[in-house]
Amino acid sequence: MMEEREAEKERDKVVVLDFGGQYSHLIVRRCRELGVYAELLPYDVPLEELKRGIERAQGGGKIRGIILSGSPFSVHEPDSPHCNAEIVALNVPLLGICYGAQLVAHLLGGVVRTGEKGEYWRAELFFKDSELFKGLGERANGSTQVWMSHGDLIEGLEGAEILAHTAGSPIAAFRVRDMIYGVQFHPEVHHTEQGEKIFRNFLYAICGCERNWTPESFVREQVEEIRSAVGSNGRVICGLSGGIDSSTTALLVNKAIGDRLTCIFVDNGLLRKGEQEEVLDTFEDQFHLKVVFVDAKERFLTGLRGVTDAEAKRKVIGELFIEIFEEEAKKLGDVEFLAQGTIYPDRIESARASSRKSSRIKSHHNVGALPEKLGLKLIEPIKELYKDEVRAVARELGMPSQILNRHPYPGPGLAARIIGAVTEDKLRICREASQIVEDELRKSGWYDNVWQAFAMVGDDVATGVLGDARTEGRIVTIRVVESKEAMTADFVKLPYAVLESMSKRITNEVKGVTWVTYAISSKPPSTIEPC
Numbered sequence: 001m002m003e004e005r006e007a008e009k010e011r012d013k014v015v016v017l018d019f020g021g022q023y024s025h026l027i028v029r030r031c032r033e034l035g036v037y038a039e040l041l042p043y044d045v046p047l048e049e050l051k052r053g054i055e056r057a058q059g060g061g062k063i064r065g066i067i068l069s070g071s072p073f074s075v076h077e078p079d080s081p082h083c084n085a086e087i088v089a090l091n092v093p094l095l096g097i098c099y100g101a102q103l104v105a106h107l108l109g110g111v112v113r114t115g116e117k118g119e120y121w122r123a124e125l126f127f128k129d130s131e132l133f134k135g136l137g138e139r140a141n142g143s144t145q146v147w148m149s150h151g152d153l154i155e156g157l158e159g160a161e162i163l164a165h166t167a168g169s170p171i172a173a174f175r176v177r178d179m180i181y182g183v184q185f186h187p188e189v190h191h192t193e194q195g196e197k198i199f200r201n202f203l204y205a206i207c208g209c210e211r212n213w214t215p216e217s218f219v220r221e222q223v224e225e226i227r228s229a230v231g232s233n234g235r236v237i238c239g240l241s242g243g244i245d246s247s248t249t250a251l252l253v254n255k256a257i258g259d260r261l262t263c264i265f266v267d268n269g270l271l272r273k274g275e276q277e278e279v280l281d282t283f284e285d286q287f288h289l290k291v292v293f294v295d296a297k298e299r300f301l302t303g304l305r306g307v308t309d310a311e312a313k314r315k316v317i318g319e320l321f322i323e324i325f326e327e328e329a330k331k332l333g334d335v336e337f338l339a340q341g342t343i344y345p346d347r348i349e350s351a352r353a354s355s356r357k358s359s360r361i362k363s364h365h366n367v368g369a370l371p372e373k374l375g376l377k378l379i380e381p382i383k384e385l386y387k388d389e390v391r392a393v394a395r396e397l398g399m400p401s402q403i404l405n406r407h408p409y410p411g412p413g414l415a416a417r418i419i420g421a422v423t424e425d426k427l428r429i430c431r432e433a434s435q436i437v438e439d440e441l442r443k444s445g446w447y448d449n450v451w452q453a454f455a456m457v458g459d460d461v462a463t464g465v466l467g468d469a470r471t472e473g474r475i476v477t478i479r480v481v482e483s484k485e486a487m488t489a490d491f492v493k494l495p496y497a498v499l500e501s502m503s504k505r506i507t508n509e510v511k512g513v514t515w516v517t518y519a520i521s522s523k524p525p526s527t528i529e530p531c
């Protein structure tokens with residue numbers, strides 16, 4: 001406990017208030033990349049909560065600064081998001097970005113109006129000497145390229161010092177007292193040449209933050225936190241899939257409480273080639289975790305027999321998983337906690353999706369119903385992390401590189417890549433062809449540069465020739481995409497030679513395949529997985 005309090009005291013935190021801008025997440029990421037823990041909060045978070053966080057460390061650290069994000073709104077629109085007006089009186093540095101800057105100016109009595117043209121491009125920013133722009137050029141006053149994306153302008157702000165202007169924005173950056181800064185441009189996007197330096201200046205010089213958000217400090221704090229949550233006798237179960245999120249969760253919990261953690265690894269028959277052996281070898285043999293292995297191949301295949309609709313397949317898989325997990329948990333007896341590998345984008349996306357009432361594209365099965373059904377308390381040690389941060393923590397915990405660098409894999413496994421009913425034959429084709437796709441990508445050095453790569457198969461058959469004879473076989477489609485966090489994706493423009501060797505090997509080595517195609521649609525409008 002002592003160590004935990006020390007760590008909390010040590011860690012600095014910056015809060016990013018989310019006004020709905022498209023780059024809000026990027027702001028958080030930029031801070032974290034600079035070693036400062038940042039957290040995205042809704043714009044209307046109660047002022048009291050911020051005040052408490054400024055006074056003393058809680059929820060991951062002590063608030064040293066607040067950043068107000070951009071927004072598609074204009075501050076004068078009736079439904080525009082406004083935070084508590086007293087935010088400008090808090091005893092902590094503020095940085096308003098784009099809409100955030102306009103809102104700060106508006107709250108301080110400034111004039112914000114809609115410009116004639118707007119500025120949606122790179123602009124030359126002429127800046128003068130200030131703490132925020134220190135080190136941007138050789139001389140204190142200079143110019144640099146920034147990314148602008150706004151329709152409104154700040155026209156006047158009494159008592160403010162104007163720190164920069166562009167051709168389209170007379171007040172492109174301002175300072176009020178030594179605490180409040182506003183920038184009309186977006187330092188968080190890469191098009192702003194020296195955005196990182198601006199963040200460094202704000203975080204280190206203006207807020208006084210230290211670089212104390214590191215994988216090592218994260219592991220230390222989480223281990224303490226898990227220990228204090230579970231107590232000295234509590235027992236935990238964790239569904240281990242072999243993916244990076246559940247694996248990292250299992251290693252963290254194991255580090256905290258040793259063999260009071262039991263992992264449950266279910267072979268649902270939808271795993272990648274060699275996955276079962278790899279998971280058991282890594283976690284049982286190398287890390288000495290307690291793993292209960294459940295061979296449920298038959299049960300899943302029987303449940304899926306004849307089910308063709310993609311959502312119906314997901315439902316069968318999700319329900320069977322819960323059923324099996326429940327049975328195993330009961331066998332173990334007095335378990336009180338369930339550890340889950342929920343990560344930051346999962347939480348933010350589900351919170352946004354529920355508030356926006358957006359339509360459901362796919363029901364991702366991440367066992368959300370389990371804790372309630374089993375009456376278990378939830379432990380989610382990596383819920384604050386982005387995927388690349390999970391990888392950094394996993395590396396810190398000694399995760400072997402084949403798991404560390406493996407592409408993300410969907411909960412429903414190969415069923416997400418089999419169009420129509422899941423049969424043994426289609427499973428075999430999908431598994432073997434996917435293995436060839438992965439192999440060829442590794443051989444050609446592409447594997448680590450793409451987000452996901454696999455083969456998919458449906459019920460269509462096409463004519464081929466085998467020797468001199470006509471034959472019929474299935475069509476396999478290769479899908480290789482690049483993406484950041486899977487919200488959007490583009491197909492990868494692989495060299496023809498790589499595609500050719502994949503195609504040759506698939507038609508030669510995978511029995512029953514006559515044609516190979518390459519998926520060349522992006523997300524949107526396609527999704528990454530076909531089902």
Ligand code: XMP
Pocket residue numbers: 361362363364365366408409410411412416452486523526527528529530
């Ligand atoms: P889509 O196909 O919706 O996938 O573009 C986006 C990302 O999510 C993965 N995915 C899933 N992950 N449970 C998961 O945990 C699921 O049911 C699921 N479905 C898709 C997919 O592999 C991609 O990375």
